[in-house]
Amino acid sequence: MALTLADQYYLKALDDYDYDLEVVVENLGYALGYDSEHAGANHLMGKLYMEKFRKFDLAEEYFIASLASEPSNVDACESYSRLLIRTGKFPEALKLIRYASGLSGAVISKFLQLEALVHELQKDFGKAKELLQAAVLESYDSHYIYFLNQEIDRVEKKMCLSGEVNYDFTG
Numbered sequence: 001m002a003l004t005l006a007d008q009y010y011l012k013a014l015d016d017y018d019y020d021l022e023v024v025v026e027n028l029g030y031a032l033g034y035d036s037e038h039a040g041a042n043h044l045m046g047k048l049y050m051e052k053f054r055k056f057d058l059a060e061e062y063f064i065a066s067l068a069s070e071p072s073n074v075d076a077c078e079s080y081s082r083l084l085i086r087t088g089k090f091p092e093a094l095k096l097i098r099y100a101s102g103l104s105g106a107v108i109s110k111f112l113q114l115e116a117l118v119h120e121l122q123k124d125f126g127k128a129k130e131l132l133q134a135a136v137l138e139s140y141d142s143h144y145i146y147f148l149n150q151e152i153d154r155v156e157k158k159m160c161l162s163g164e165v166n167y168d169f170t171g
């Protein structure tokens with residue numbers, strides 16, 4: 001299977017992401033010029049607009065284009081979920097997170113963590129903690145488990161500050 005020109009430019013953009021944004025933008029422009037429906041290029045352009053330019057409306061357009069051409073793109077689902085959470089579109093985020101969790105190749109612990117974040121932002125700390133604990137059980141990466149345990153600690157502190165009862169007497 002040969003790589004298309006769009007694939008080649010996308011890979012160049014992916015390789016330079018975080019290091020040389022001018023080259024990334026140029027290569028993504030070429031990739032999308034050759035194939036405007038290229039899922040990877042649309043996803044990376046969406047990340048660029050979300051993370052670097054903070055133009056959330058444009059980022060959303062690119063994420064939607066990515067998922068329109070490849071609905072099973074787990075990475076695009078994760079990035080788009082993060083955008084929806086960041087912009088306060090919690091019902092849409094939860095719907096996408098639950099959809100993505102069922103996709104082949106999805107890292108369940110990451111999507112449980114995202115769902116927990118939605119509940120935390122909605123001040124449902126008990127549900128957030130429950131989801132984070134489930135994420136720990138689903139995780140197979142020591143560093144990510146450490147991160148999740150830090151998230152649980154943060155949520156527990158918020159539970160105490162908000163007056164929610166914390167029945168965890170283990171430490």
